[in-house]
Every structure is written in C-alpha cells, then in structure tokens.
Amino acid sequence: MLVAYLVFLAGLTLSALKFTDKNTLCKYLHCKEVIFATKLSLATATVSTLLAMAVAIPAAYALSRYQYRGRSVVDTVLDLPLVLPPIALGFLLLAFFQTSPGEFVQRHGIRFVFEVPGIILAQFTVVSGFAVRVLKSTFDDLSPRYEQVARTLGFSRWQAFRQIELPLARNGLIAGAVLTWARAMGEFGATVIVAGATSMKTEVLPIAIFLKWQSIEIEKGMAVTLLLIALSLAALLTFKRLALRRGPGVI
Amino acid sequence: MLRVEKLRVRRGVFALQDFCLEVVQGEYFCLLGPTGCGKTMFIETVAGLVRPERGQVFLGGQDVTNLRPELRNVSYVPQDYTLFPHLTVEGNIAAPCRIRRLPPDATADRVKELAELLHILPLLQRYPHNLSGGEKQRVALARALAVVPRVLLLDEPFSALDRQMKARLWPEMRSLHERLKVTTIHVTHDFDEAALMASRLGVMEAGRLVQVGSTEEVFHQPRTPSVAAFVGMENLFPAVAEPASAGSSLVEIAPGVRLVVRGHHSGPVSVAFRSEEVAISGEEDARSGAEDSHEGQIVAVVPLQSAVRVVVDVGVPVVATIPRTEIRQRMPELGQRVTCRVPAEAVHVTANEEPDAEAP
Numbered sequence: 009m010l011v012a013y014l015v016f017l018a019g020l021t022l023s024a025l026k027f028t029d030k031n032t033l034c035k036y037l038h039c040k041e042v043i044f045a046t047k048l049s050l051a052t053a054t055v056s057t058l059l060a061m062a063v064a065i066p067a068a069y070a071l072s073r074y075q076y077r078g079r080s081v082v083d084t085v086l087d088l089p090l091v092l093p094p095i096a097l098g099f100l101l102l103a104f105f106q107t108s109p110g111e112f113v114q115r116h117g118i119r120f121v122f123e124v125p126g127i128i129l130a131q132f133t134v135v136s137g138f139a140v141r142v143l144k145s146t147f148d149d150l151s152p153r154y155e156q157v158a159r160t161l162g163f164s165r166w167q168a169f170r171q172i173e174l175p176l177a178r179n180g181l182i183a184g185a186v187l188t189w190a191r192a193m194g195e196f197g198a199t200v201i202v203a204g205a206t207s208m209k210t211e212v213l214p215i216a217i218f219l220k221w222q223s224i225e226i227e228k229g230m231a232v233t234l235l236l237i238a239l240s241l242a243a244l245l246t247f248k249r250l251a252l253r254r255g256p257g258v259i
Numbered sequence: 260m261l262r263v264e265k266l267r268v269r270r271g272v273f274a275l276q277d278f279c280l281e282v283v284q285g286e287y288f289c290l291l292g293p294t295g296c297g298k299t300m301f302i303e304t305v306a307g308l309v310r311p312e313r314g315q316v317f318l319g320g321q322d323v324t325n326l327r328p329e330l331r332n333v334s335y336v337p338q339d340y341t342l343f344p345h346l347t348v349e350g351n352i353a354a355p356c357r358i359r360r361l362p363p364d365a366t367a368d369r370v371k372e373l374a375e376l377l378h379i380l381p382l383l384q385r386y387p388h389n390l391s392g393g394e395k396q397r398v399a400l401a402r403a404l405a406v407v408p409r410v411l412l413l414d415e416p417f418s419a420l421d422r423q424m425k426a427r428l429w430p431e432m433r434s435l436h437e438r439l440k441v442t443t444i445h446v447t448h449d450f451d452e453a454a455l456m457a458s459r460l461g462v463m464e465a466g467r468l469v470q471v472g473s474t475e476e477v478f479h480q481p482r483t484p485s486v487a488a489f490v491g492m493e494n495l496f497p498a499v500a501e502p503a504s505a506g507s508s509l510v511e512i513a514p515g516v517r518l519v520v521r522g523h524h525s526g527p528v529s530v531a532f533r534s535e536e537v538a539i540s541g542e543e544d545a546r547s548g549a550e551d552s553h554e555g556q557i558v559a560v561v562p563l564q565s566a567v568r569v570v571v572d573v574g575v576p577v578v579a580t581i582p583r584t585e586i587r588q589r590m591p592e593l594g595q596r597v598t599c600r601v602p603a604e605a606v607h608v609t610a611n612e613e614p615d616a617e618a619p
Contacts, residue, residue, distance in 0.1 A: 153341045159328040160306045160335040161355040162406065171358075175345045
C-alpha cells in the first residue's frame with residue numbers, strides 16, 4: 009500500500025515534468041516574477057509560522073496539562089480552523105474587516121486587505137489551529153512527572169517549563185513548526201480572498217500557479233509547481249535532519 | 260518534622276480518608292500497603308503536587324498545606340526515577356543547586372561529594388538512557404539530596420530492580436540514611452523491604468492508615484486481618500471465641516476445630532497465624548486428644564527454596580511451612596494423614612468488625 013502510494017505521488021510529479029522542458033523551465037524560473045513570488049512565499053510563511061508557534065506553544069501546553077470545565081468545548085472550537093475550508097476562513101476574515109473594529113484596525117493599524125500583511129494573516133489563521141493540534145500531541149506525550157519532579161527540586165512552574173519540558177519537547181516542536189511552515193507555504197484559499205491575486209504584489213507561489221492557470225500558461229504554471237515541490241522537500245529534509253541530529257533521550 | 264492532620268484527598272475514585280501521621284526528625288518511615296491503596300497520593304500531597312480537600316500538612320511546625328512545591332524543600336523520587344533525559348548525570352544532580360543559583364564551585368563540590376557517596380563518579384558525563392536501573396536509582400537519589408531536603412520521599416524506590424539488586428541496595432540505603440540522617444518516607448508494598456529499612460512503619464489500606472508502629476509490633480500484632488495477611492500471616496480464619504481457663508480462650512475456626520489462644524476473647528473474631536508456626540507430625544506419633552492438635556489430610560505440597568509448604572485440610576485448609584532441614588528423611592506426600600499443632604502463643608486474635616474498635 010505504501011509502495012502504491014509512493015508510485016502515485018511520483019507519477020504526479022513526473023506528469024508535471026511532461027509539460028516542461030529544461031530550457032523554458034530554467035529561463036522562466038529566473039524571471040523576476042517567480043523570484044518575487046518565491047521570496048514573498050518564504051518570507052510570509054516564515055513569519056506566519058513564527059506567529060502560529062508563539063500562540064500554539066502556550067495554548068497547546070495549557071490544553072494538554074490543565075483540567076477545567078468546558079474543556080471539550082474549547083477543544084472543538086480549536087478544531088474549527090482545521091475543518092473549515094481555508095476559503096471559508098478567508099471569507100470570515102474579509103467579513104471581519106468590514107465591521108467597525110475591523111475597519112478601525114485597517115485605518116489606524118496595519119492594512120490587511122489586498123496587502124502583504126493580509127497574506128500573513130490568512131496563513132496564520134489557517135495554520136495556527138493545525139499547529140496547536142500537533143503541539144498538543146507533543147505535550148500529551150510528555151509525562152507530567154517531569155514537571156512535578158522539577159517542582160519538588162525547586163523549579164518554579166515557569167522554570168520547569170522553560171528548562172525541562174521545552175527542551176524535552178524540542179523535537180516535537182521542530183516537527184510541528186516544519187509541518188506548519190509547509191502548510192503556510194501551500195496556503196491558497198484564504199490568501200486569495202483576503203490578499204487577492206495581484207501579480208507582483210500579493211503573488212505567493214500558490215497564487216502564481218493560480219494566475220498562470222487563469223491565463224492558460226500551463227508550462228509556466230508547471231514550472232512554479234515543481235519549484236514549490238522542490239522547496240518544500242528541501243525544507244522538510246533540512247529540518248528533519250536538524251531535528252534528528254541531536255542529543256540523546258529527547259522525545 | 261512532618262505532621263499531617265485529618266488529611267482528605269480525592270482524585271477520581273481514589274481517596275485518602277482521615278489521614279493522620281507524624282514522622283520525627285531523622286526518622287526512616289516506611290509506608291506499607293498494596294498497590295492502589297493511596298500511598299503515592301499521600302506522597303504527592305506531602306510534596307505539594309496534590310491539594311488536599313481537607314486537613315493540614317506541617318513541616319517542622321510550619322503549615323505548608325497551601326505552599327507551592329518548589330518552596331517546600333521536599334525531595335521526591337518517583338517510582339521510575341524521572342531523570343531529566345536531556346541532561347547528563349552531572350546536570351541532573353546539579354539541577355537543584357543551579358536553580359537556586361548556588362555558586363558554581365559549591366555546586367561542583369556538592370555533585371562530586373554525592374557522586375562519591377553513591378559510587379557514581381564514573382557516570383557523571385553519561386546520559387540517563389545509558390544507565391542501568393540501579394544506576395538510575397542512585398542518580399535520582401543524588402539529585403534528591405543535592406540540596407538537603409527537609410523530607411525525602413521515596414516512592415517504591417526498588418520496585419524497578421531485580422531481587423538480587425534489591426538485596427544489595429537495601430543495606431546500602433540504610434547506611435546512607437544513617438550517615439545523612441535525612442527524614443525519609445519510603446513507600447513500598449514489600450514487607451521485607453519495609454522491615455529491613457524502617458525505624459517505624461505504617462500500614463495503609465484503601466486510603467486509610469490502619470496501623471502505625473515498630474516493625475516488631477506490626478509483624479507480631481497486626482491490627483486487622485488484612486494487615487495480618489500483608490505481613491505474611493497465611494492462615495487467616497473467621498472464628499468464634501469463648502473464654503476457657505484463666506488467661507486463655509478457645510476459638511473455633513471450623514466445626515469441631517478449636518484452637519487454644521492466649522487472652523480473654525469472646526464472640527466473633529479473626530484469628531491469624533504464620534505458616535512457620537504450624538508444626539506437622541506424622542499420624543503415628545500424634546499426641547491424640549490434645550486440644551491444640553488437629554488431624555487432617557495433606558491436600559497440596561509446594562516445594563520452595565529453603566522449605567516445603569503444605570496445605571492440610573483439618574476442616575479448613577491450614578498452611579504450614581516446614582524447613583527443609585526437618586524433612587530430610589521423608590518428604591510430605593499428597594493424601595498423607597498428619598497432625599497439625601498450632602501453639603497458643605502463635606495465634607493472633609483480632610476483632611472481627613471495625614478495625615478501629617480495638618486498641619493495638
């Protein structure tokens with residue numbers, strides 16, 4: 009089954025190669041538009057991942073450790089970004105900016121709609137729920153004994169978290185960040201609604217593919233697709249190596 | 260040193276009820292009880308990891324019931340030791356010193372001192388996953404002692420080790436305690452372990468402390484049938500007692516089977532006696548007619564390392580342990596008719612009902 013699935017994935021990639029030839033690929037990948045889209049994608053995905061982690065680490069820890077009333081309700085609400093299609097989340101964001109607090113933010117804070125911050129916001133909204141889920145399972149796997157023993161040895165709650173639990177969860181955190189980042193790289197639905205699909209302005213890689221498809225430039229679209237595949241694979245491999253190359257006994 | 264008063268702790272179906280205990284400075288106290296009786300919960304309450312619903316915890320006269328665990332200076336060594344896997348042995352032992360910002364020199368000296376004391380000097384640069392069970396235990400102890408605690412809490416510290424290792428470590432632990440004199444509460448379900456280690460021990464049963472006393476007291480005068488079972492009294496029977504001649508009574512453990520016991524007893528009671536106290540003799544040399552002799556048939560023979568255990572049906576099954584030195588000539592056989600004798604001083608009588616009704 010695994011082999012069949014791998015063949016399926018490889019077949020998909022190969023079929024993309026059918027629509028490209030080496031020369032146009034190389035030439036096109038060096039053009040201004042693609043370089044812009046690549047840089048924008050890397051930058052926005054990284055920023056939104058950092059934001060998502062900043063929210064997800066404390067949220068996931070709290071969800072994993074504390075027992076409280078209405079826990080299942082909180083759990084379900086947090087699953088919402090996971091089950092809603094990104095495009096629906098995009099609509100919700102857009103709707104928010106039509107309300108008076110939303111307009112206030114737009115006018116006096118950062119402009120989101122049809123701007124680069126909109127891309128980050130859209131990516132963040134889509135991937136943060138995912139990040140919380142992944143990190144929660146990391147903290148679930150970490151025995152609460154470590155914190156308890158640390159506390160009896162004189163660590164405050166924060167010190168135990170910072171010096172014992174966080175390092176122990178390190179690999180899980182890195183894996184979670186990588187997966188979150190990869191999702192942010194590929195985010196399209198919410199981005200296209202909030203930030204629009206403006207060439208050379210809010211054109212991240214998935215938007216670039218969309219624009220090429222819209223203007224029936226299949227070969228260029230394929231080139232960007234391959235680029236996205238290559239970037240994601242490279243990033244995943246690098247991070248995995250980073251995570252595995254590490255001291256003993258870490259979960 | 261440590262005093263808990265009328266403690267009530269609840270977690271799920273487990274609960275501690277009316278738990279009162281006082282442990283004095285420098286004492287090695289063993290808390291004994293079967294799995295699931297609430298021993299760990301008690302330890303966690305003393306450590307401050309669990310809040311009691313009711314009652315108070317005092318440490319050296321100070322009420323610490325609501326004090327955070329990191330401020331209590333109570334060290335806790337859990338059953339699985341819970342060494343920090345991302346730190347070396349040295350890092351683990353030094354952690355309590357470093358978090359208190361002790362000077363690095365003092366910390367290094369302390370680590371070295373403890374490592375020497377516990378014979379783990381060569382392990383200092385290793386990581387916990389490279390250690391054997393016994394080594395982990397020593398490291399966990401060293402870490403717990405790095406900053407001298409007011410109370411040291413040990414939760415089944417030997418349960419992860421094999422028998423031989425235990426036998427080696429028990430006396431070592433004892434001499435360590437004699438040197439350091441740290442007030443210690445050691446939780447275990449192993450009576451032998453408790454008997455060897457403890458200056459005093461307490462027996463727990465379903466969230467209650469049913470008996471506290473010296474090892475000898477608990478061993479010879481168990482207060483309830485379940486304590487009797489716990490300290491290895493294999494023969495436990497409900498019985499009806501009636502006073503006989505001065506200073507002794509008769510208890511009937513089965514229709515027609517009466518044992519002579521010391522003291523004045525009447526009504527429903529429980530009797531308990533050790534299998535080693537039961538003397539077995541062949542039918543032919545039985546002192547027939549004696550009140551403390553009962554004839555029966557051997558229904559089970561279990562050979563052990565240094566003894567043979569037989570079960571004799573005298574109306575109820577009585578377990579007897581015969582040392583191998585006594586049966587060189589003739590091994591007991593199934594179906595053999597023998598006579599059991601239970602000396603009056605070996606039979607221990609407890610009230611049948613409420614365990615608290617009778618004084619120890």
